[in-house]
Amino acid sequence: MSALDVELEIGGMTCASCANRVERKLNKLPGVEATVNYATEKARVRSDGVDARELVAAVKAAGYTATLPAPPAAAPLAAAPRESARSSASGVDPARASSRPSEGAADPTPAPDRGSRMLLRRLVVSGALALPVALMSMVPALQFTSWQWVALVLATPVVVWGAWPFHRAAAVNARHGAATMDTLISVGVLAAYGWSLYALVFGSAGEPGMHMSFSLIGTPEGGSGEIYLEVASAVTVFILAGRYIESRAKRSSAEALRALLSLAAKDASVLRDGVEQRVPASALRVGDLIVVRPGEKIAADGVVVEGASAVDTSLVTGESVPVEVSAGSRVIGATLVVGGRLVVEATRVGADTELARMGRLLEEAQTGKAQVQRLADRVSGVFVPVVMVLAVVAFAGWLLAGASLEVAFTAGVATLIIACPCALGLATPTALLVGTGRGSQLGILLRGPQVLEQTRRVDTIVLDKTGTVTTGEMSVREVVPATGARGASAPAGVSAADLIAIAAAVEEGSEHPVARAIVRAAATDLPRVEGFEAHTGFGVQGVVGGRAVVAGRLSWLAEEWRIDTGALAPHAAELEADGATVVAVAAEGVALGLIAVADTVKITSARAIEELRALGLTPVLLTGDNPGAAAFAARAVGIDEVRAGVTPAGKLDAIRSLQREGRVVSMAGDGVNDAAALAAADLGLAMGDGTDAAIAAGDITIVGSDLRTAATAIRLARATLGIIKGNLFWAFAYNAAAIPLAMLGLLNPLLAGAAMAFSSVFVVTNSLRLRRFR
Structure with a gap:
């Protein structure tokens, strides 16, 4: 059987560890090399001797779903005209048919994102039900007679329906002998709810007039009189909020390809x-x-x-x-x-087509991009099993010490509850929300938490030229009257202003971008032109002020109009070597001078390069433009390393070449031709005034065109990452510090709730520090 390259769409993954599990399962098959991307929910598989059905079966055996992409909608090319005719005959609107993707390209438009909508629905409903539960549980003045039964009624839908995604994921993981954050969330929520139900039905917590105790240190025997409903509800809401934010970030992963193909x-x-x-x-x-x-x-x-x-x-x-x-x-x-x-x-x-090929490059770059596994998932790989073992130890320890089953169960459940990651659910989303909010004020859009870790290690920044370092708009760089061109003679009185005015007058009738740049550089009142005629690819001619004027390529003036341009040629060659487009102007058969038109370096680019160097980044200019234009721009802003004349595929190769050298690469660009390179870079910075494809492929979007904002974006991302790591540390630290108290049976529900509330307040307050970022 020949080698098979296939892409599978993976369903059921809830965290980065799920993607790792699927990848390991596929790579265990003989002759299979697989890469699974959690962000795009796709697996790119190369297999030798294993067909697609076996690959799908292997993924299903790991507890997830796998499907092959739908076949392309377009008909075979050879049959296209007949298919078109049949469509017309059957009443199919040709305009609608034209909106389908090109043949051979999978339809990039995703189905309605039911997952995100369901998450949002669960979050809104659960939040509305959990708020009164938390208020009644934490504010004694609101604890009316039999309030605890009302809290039970409100909390039950949150625990059962709101937290269902966590319960389902925990069950899948359990079947395959694995434990993730979903396991801890599910077990903690169910334990808090289960013990509350036990205390209400079989203990003293269900008695009318019951109030929650505020003693910091409880007694093991007091467990049956306390409930944990606010803990079960709050944890569910906080984690749902984090998952919804993550889901929105993941949903944008297909936008780059969709934006690219829409340009056709x-x-x-x-x-x-x-x-x-x-x-x-x-x-x-x-x-x-x-x-x-x-x-x-x-x-x-x-x-x-x-x-x-x-x-x-x-x-x-x-x-x-x-x-x-x-x-x-x-x-x-x-x-x-x-x-x-x-x-x-x-x-x-x-x-x-070239565009379709660029789309495949972009998709391959996205699929092959190593997504940084979230810190919480990595820590939970150790934390979750340890907590569950400690809960069992606490339960068994009390039984062996001769305590009652109620006391032992209280200690074991309290251990699970205090370990339940309430603050952990806020650690990443709050920092990200505050960081992105502050970023939006500064013109910076962070895609999600997965982009942050690389900012600390980035050491090289690759910059596209056109639209990033330069404006991407043609303007007049230099005006050279013939008298200024190495001693050449010209009619008396022809100044730079006169030369521009004459050229603009004759160019005003042309729509060419070079002509538009000359017209913009001239005065508003231009002489009237008569007998205008454009010679496509060469230049224009007309009568200005009674004189026959021609403007265009130097060789065209010399060969077609027999005008002596010898004295202007050396200067024109110098200007063209710097990447400028040179327009020669002549009147009545006499050369008047040269006008050099070129892309303009942004006035802020040089300062931006200084700021990027101050962050420890080495700038590299990477452009599809010619070497002369690239070298001129690099000199103007202070970049030493230049790679010019690079194709879109070459840009992708250049990024990967730098990565193979051991560099951690950031890429800043704005064009469709930059999209694949942006996706392949460790950190993609898309200029917001660029194309949709580039913006969707970037990890960070710079709103506007000021390259200095790229340095600010990296500083903000690094600050946000620092806050997230601090939040995660304290979220675990608070829980870990209280676990011994829980195991000793000295932790009552309100102390557990207070510890969680304090850790949550700390996490939120710590995140709010980002609002002061400058």
């Missing part, structure tokens, strides 16, 4: 039998002639067979300057035509 053209104009017709992009075939007009996206990869235009390829290459294409030029699907009309012969369609 939905339909296209195709020439068939000499007739132009509009068809869904999914119906395109190799060899189709696609008509693309200005402002439209190219629907497939192909070769230009007719026409000439400027094409904005920044989507794929990161190049800020549109590329001039004409007959014979290769073009990429989803790029934007900004000039003239093109006729493109499709060479790659559907799953073979």
Whole structure:
């Protein structure tokens, strides 16, 4: 049997340890290499000699569900036109058909997130029921006659229905001999509720007029007169809140791929039998002639067979300057035509296009990204079994000491209850909520707790150029009148301002981004142009103030218009070596000078690099732009290491290469071509004014375009992680300190409740320190 690469969708995982268990189970099969990602709930498996059914069976044997992704919805490419015709004949709306994913790509749109909605419903209902229980239990003035029975009625739905996800997960783990935080939560909640029920029915707690005792140290015999309903309810609500926050963070994991694939053209104009017709992009075939007009996206990869235009390829290459294409030029699907009309012969369609390939790169990067296992789960791997053993020891110890069954049971149950992680449920969510709230005020969005741990260890930050270090917008960098070009002569009175004005006047009729930059740099009142004519890919001409003016490529002026540009050529070569686009201007057959247009370095980028270096990070510039433009930007901001002319796949390879060198890498970018690299980096920083695909792939989103905020984001993430670790330490410490008292039978319910309340208050107060973050 040949090697099989398959992706399984895993269900039933509740924590990172579940993903580890599934991964170990799969890797025990002969010839299987598996990676399970808890965040995306997917397993990527390479197997030799094991078919998909055996893989699914292995996952089910571990106590989880596994399914193969649904087959693609699109019809086979060869049959696409006939399928389209049948759809039309049967009344299917072609517009709807065009919104389907391209062939070979799984539908990235998730089914309605019933899990998150159910969690939210459980949280809201449980919180509403638990609040009066807690108030009645902790405020003596509210303890009316038979209040305890009302508390029981309110707490029962919380314990049974609200905490059901924890009970179910604990049962699954128990069947496979494992214990996680779900086990401790379930056992603690059920123990608190069970003992309360016992005390109400068989003890003295159910008597009318019962009040909760406030003595700090109780007696073992007093256990049957106390109830723990507020503990069972509060723990359930706190843990549900934490799980809901985590669920929302996980839900965004598919947004990067969805945003990327949404950039593809939905339909296209195709020439068939000499007739132009509009068809869904999914119906395109190799060899189709696609008509693309200005402002439209190219629907497939192909070769230009007719026409000439400027094409904005920044989507794929990161190049800020549109590329001039004409007959014979290769073009990429989803790029934007900004000039003239093109006729493109499709060479790659559907799953073979560059955009689809980038989608696969992004999905592979996300699936292969090692998610940091949450600290609480790691500690609980030791803490949970130890607590359960101590509870059994306490129970057995009292029995062996000759105490009654009631005393022994009270000590054992109290040990479980005091260990129940009330503050632990708040430790991560409160710090994350306060940290993200403060971050939103500073223009920083943290995706979730899983992104924080890497910020402490990050030592390298890789920066995209266009849109991250630079503005991504063309502007005039330099104006060189002919008299300033190494002694060349020019008509008297032609200054830099005159040169810009003349060029802007003739360029005003063009929609090319370079022309728009020249017009923006000129004065508002421009001379009137007559006889305007654009020569796509070369330049423009017109009559300005009675003089024939041409502006465009230096070689075009020399070859087509026989203008002497020799004196300007060396300076033009220098400007082009720095990545600028050079426009030569001439009037009445005489060269007037040069205008250099280029992407602009942000004024805050140099300061941002200094701040990142101060955090111990080494900056690396990684761009699809040409080496000249990259070197110019790097010099301007103080970056020593530059990698230019890199494709999207090359960016992903560069990140992994740095990681293989032992570096912990952060990546900052804003384009679709950065999405896979952002997902593969240990910490992805997406600039918020970039594309949806980049934002969804990043771990941290920087709202706006100021790179200095990236340094602030790393500082905030590190501070939030420190608070979370402090919270987790104290959450366990309070419980651990009270366990000996519980085992000795000296812990009454209110002391347990007070200890939990105090630990919770400490955790919340500690988290609120993040509000003062600067």
